[in-house]
Amino acid sequence: MRVLLLGGTTEASQLAQALHSARIETVFSYAGRTNAPIAQPVDVRIGGFGGADGLATYLKNERISHVVDATHPFANTMGQNAYRACSTHGTPLLRLARPAWRAQADDKWIHVPDITGARDALPADPCRVFLAIGRMHVDLFAARPEHHYLLRLVDAPQTQITLPDHHVTVARGPFNVAEDIALMQEHRITHVIAKNAGGSGAVAKIDAARALGLQVVMIDRPLRPDIAETANIETVLAWLNHDAERGV
Ligand code: 3Y8
Ligand code: NAP
Numbered sequence: 001m002r003v004l005l006l007g008g009t010t011e012a013s014q015l016a017q018a019l020h021s022a023r024i025e026t027v028f029s030y031a032g033r034t035n036a037p038i039a040q041p042v043d044v045r046i047g048g049f050g051g052a053d054g055l056a057t058y059l060k061n062e063r064i065s066h067v068v069d070a071t072h073p074f075a076n077t078m079g080q081n082a083y084r085a086c087s088t089h090g091t092p093l094l095r096l097a098r099p100a101w102r103a104q105a106d107d108k109w110i111h112v113p114d115i116t117g118a119r120d121a122l123p124a125d126p127c128r129v130f131l132a133i134g135r136m137h138v139d140l141f142a143a144r145p146e147h148h149y150l151l152r153l154v155d156a157p158q159t160q161i162t163l164p165d166h167h168v169t170v171a172r173g174p175f176n177v178a179e180d181i182a183l184m185q186e187h188r189i190t191h192v193i194a195k196n197a198g199g200s201g202a203v204a205k206i207d208a209a210r211a212l213g214l215q216v217v218m219i220d221r222p223l224r225p226d227i228a229e230t231a232n233i234e235t236v237l238a239w240l241n242h243d244a245e246r247g248v
Helices: 010-021 051-061 076-089 115-120 138-143 177-186 204-212 233-245
Strands: 002-006 025-030 043-046 066-069 093-096 108-112 128-131 148-153 166-170 191-195 215-219
Touching (some): 010 093, 010 233, 051 076, 076 093, 191 204
Parallel strands (some): 066 093, 128 148
């Protein structure tokens, strides 16, 4: 048995520990989006595969018997590629995904379908936005230069940020509520834009917004392939052991 673990989330790192403890041969895969990804207790590979075809070739050449997609709910291309490659190659595939966050009684959420929708949901009057969606889509907000943006990035930006009125804070999660409350108060934040990542690593800003009575613009998750999915690591181990007992 040789498992390819598509990682980049808190749950993927937790699963890597469990697979290492269970002595299941595993390769942990990062896209290579950050300068210094967290170390793992199993073999690590970094970088794209070259699309679904490249991944199918990888599965064959590396004798991968099982794939676990533990990528982020917004890592939609990787999820689609894993589904296509595993279907082509007949490799068992299971998704490890954390449940989406649900608004609580005193939350002030606006739901939008995507990042452009989040930008367009901002008010006409200038406001102060905590933009905690990473680096990839910041340029989209240049169309709304009237707002102040607090950007939280994993790595210091290598290229010019195209927002006239912004402040960058470099931090890698998981984050905590008290620090996110202090951060938002310090920057007089009025709105938070977030992806519905689920899980514990990014929820601090949601809890902080609730405590401060701030508006949250919540980007709903994209649709993902209809495959077997679980939220807990024990189920992944049972899925693998079931096949191990059958000699897969
Ligand atoms: C490279 C691996 C672990 C993993 C930790 C989780 C928690 C902290 C919260 C905020 C939100 C955001 C962002 C975020 C969180 C965890 C988890 C999670 C959100 C690392 C990591 C990689 C990435 C990629 C990075 C994206 C960006 C997204 C920042 C490692 C730290 C905003 C998503 O600079 C860039 O290009 C960053 C890109 C994809 C979203 C984006 O589109 O910009 N994650 N994040 C993975 C790879 O190379 O394959 O560097 O160690 C992993 C984690 N990020 O093991 O503890 O599990 O969700 N990551 C979001 O959820 O909104 C930050 O600031 O409040
Ligand atoms: P994406 O848009 O779905 O993927 C874009 C391309 O990046 C993929 O086609 C693939 O390249 C490569 N890739 C993505 N994840 C990979 C992995 N784990 N191993 C090897 N290659 C990978 O992905 P993304 O949204 O940019 O996210 C990239 C990584 O950051 C993922 O591992 C994800 O779990 C992590 N992450 C993302 C977010 C987020 O908000 N999107 C949040 C936290 C963590 P090829 O086509 O060349 O194979």
